[in-house]
Amino acid sequence: xxxxxxxxxxxxxxxxxxxxxxxxxxxxxxxxxPPDRIADLxxxxxxxxxxxxxxxxxxxNRDPFVTLSRMVDTTDEIxxxxxxxxxxxxxxxxxxxxxxxxxEISGGRGVFGVGAGDRSSLSNLGxxxxxxxxxxxxxxxxxxxLWDGETVTHEGTFTARDASLNVDPPSASIPVYVGAxxxxxxxxxAKHADGALINAAHPRDLEWAAGQIEQGLDxxxxxxxxxxxxxxxxxxxxxxxxxxxxxxxxxVAFIVGGAAEPVLxxxxxxxxxxxxxxxxxERGELHEAFGAVTPSMVDAFCIxxxxxxxxDRFDAVLEHVDGIVVGSPLGPDLEDAIERASEARxxxxx
Numbered sequence: 001x002x003x004x005x006x007x008x009x010x011x012x013x014x015x016x017x018x019x020x021x022x023x024x025x026x027x028x029x030x031x032x033x034p035p036d037r038i039a040d041l042x043x044x045x046x047x048x049x050x051x052x053x054x055x056x057x058x059x060x061n062r063d064p065f066v067t068l069s070r071m072v073d074t075t076d077e078i079x080x081x082x083x084x085x086x087x088x089x090x091x092x093x094x095x096x097x098x099x100x101x102x103x104e105i106s107g108g109r110g111v112f113g114v115g116a117g118d119r120s121s122l123s124n125l126g127x128x129x130x131x132x133x134x135x136x137x138x139x140x141x142x143x144x145x146l147w148d149g150e151t152v153t154h155e156g157t158f159t160a161r162d163a164s165l166n167v168d169p170p171s172a173s174i175p176v177y178v179g180a181x182x183x184x185x186x187x188x189x190a191k192h193a194d195g196a197l198i199n200a201a202h203p204r205d206l207e208w209a210a211g212q213i214e215q216g217l218d219x220x221x222x223x224x225x226x227x228x229x230x231x232x233x234x235x236x237x238x239x240x241x242x243x244x245x246x247x248x249x250x251x252v253a254f255i256v257g258g259a260a261e262p263v264l265x266x267x268x269x270x271x272x273x274x275x276x277x278x279x280x281x282e283r284g285e286l287h288e289a290f291g292a293v294t295p296s297m298v299d300a301f302c303i304x305x306x307x308x309x310x311x312d313r314f315d316a317v318l319e320h321v322d323g324i325v326v327g328s329p330l331g332p333d334l335e336d337a338i339e340r341a342s343e344a345r346x347x348x349x350x
Contacts, residue, residue: 019101023350024230024323026052026076027338029071029081031062041334048342054083054113054197054325058121060109065098072106081324083232084179084197086117087139088127097142103169110171113197114140115179117328120258121281131157133184137192140176147174179232181214181270182260183212190216190227197325199255201233201303201313206320231317232325234302237340238332239308244309248302248331249290256293257281257299258346267300306339311347 027045036082041295042053053071055064064082072180085095095114103110116132123129135157142160145152153165178189181199189196192211198209209283213229231243234251238244256269264274273294281287298304303313317324325346331337 006306017032021257023318023321023348024052024235025345026054026083026230026323026325027231027341028054028056028065028325028327030056031057031064032326033062035067036060036197037071038067038076039074041338042071042078044074044076045342048076048338050326050342051323052079052081052111054111055081056328057082057085058118059089059125069104069105072102073108075109077107077109079111079175081111081113081177082116083113083177085113086115087158088117088122088129088137089116089125091160092139092142092158093146093160093165095139096146097167099143100147100165100167100320101171103171108170110169111175111177112140112143113177115197116185123192128227129174133188134264136178136185140178140193144173144176147171157330165247177228180209182282186212187216189213190229192224193227194225195228195322197230197232198321199232201235201317202300203262203316203320204234204266205300206231208266208316211339212267215344223253228323229321230325231319231321234329235310235326235337235341236304236329236331237307237337237344238304239306239336239340241305241309241320243332244306245295245298245304247329248298248304249293251291252297252301252330253277253281253286253289256297257289267296267333269294269296269300285318288321299311301333307344307347310341311317311344313342313349316346318348 001054027050029041031038044051055067057064062333068080099112116136119129138156142154145163147169154160175194177195177197178193180189181196186209200206234242234246256274277289277292303310326341
């Protein structure tokens with residue numbers, strides 16, 4: 001390094017370093033397909049430049065950790081983890097062990113995506129979603145202690161007595177990303193976790209979420225290090241705009257079905273129309289629910305369209321977050337969608 005560089009303006013050098021890092025790009029792969037198919041998609045995502053691949057967790061799909069073990073075999077560098085598991089269907093100690101195992105077999109590429117879970121899905125299993133914020137916080141606090149080799153006794157929203165792991169994860173610290181949407185979970189994640197997976201796709205929602213996260217960061221201890229906010233966004237990309245938007249209907253229906261009143265008001269979505277979608281889902285009338293999804297709902301809750309359209313939306317989203325997780329449905333053709341999403345990523349100005 002030259003003397004001139006060493007003596008240069010530190011703020012300019014730091015700004016250049018920050019710009020060189022760029023946003024984090026993740027992808028959500030849903031094990032509605034066999035694990036080997038998902039593993040091949042993870043390999044494609046890695047070759048297309050994605051940084052993290054999350055295997056989503058729903059009781060009606062294939063097991064995310066089994067799927068992640070196959071994703072380990074087909075990848076070399078991309079980080080891998082569940083996105084997201086909840087501490088109601090599985091005990092937090094078990095989740096810590098499963099995540100440590102993925103970190104071990106991947107050579108230190110594990111991440112832990114954890115959240116409170118979907119209330120309606122848990123209700124189907126007869127599980128009450130009690131004290132979600134406290135349970136999520138206690139879950140990843142306990143996991144961190146277990147990953148550090150400690151023996152833990154915990155009495156809180158769940159019980160663990162003299163629990164320890166016979167696993168030594170190679171990561172010095174497995175990153176914890178909290179799936180969050182409401183104000184309290186967003187603020188808690190910013191205060192305590194390594195990152196947030198913000199369940200939103202529209203800049204208006206993400207701008208609001210950024211304000212909540214800023215409040216949490218104000219109370220974040222310095223020793224916790226950097227925090228990363230990622231938009232966990234439903235994306236549907238294809239060569240044809242109408243085809244991409246049509247593929248967005250199913251995930252948008254489920255998002256609308258669980259949307260809070262303030263979110264619907266933010267996008268001027270009629271409460272009655274939203275309730276008709278929710279009611280159809282509860283009755284198991286999926287075709288009816290998907291058909292009730294309106295264009296304004298797609299605009300509010302999914303980044304859908306051609307590569308060019310999606311690139312423009314990515315740029316708008318990145319005004320408010322540190323990166324984007326390209327989430328379900330991806331598009332009508334998964335391989336094509338991953339490639340198009342990567343192309344859209346390369347077209348952003350960041």
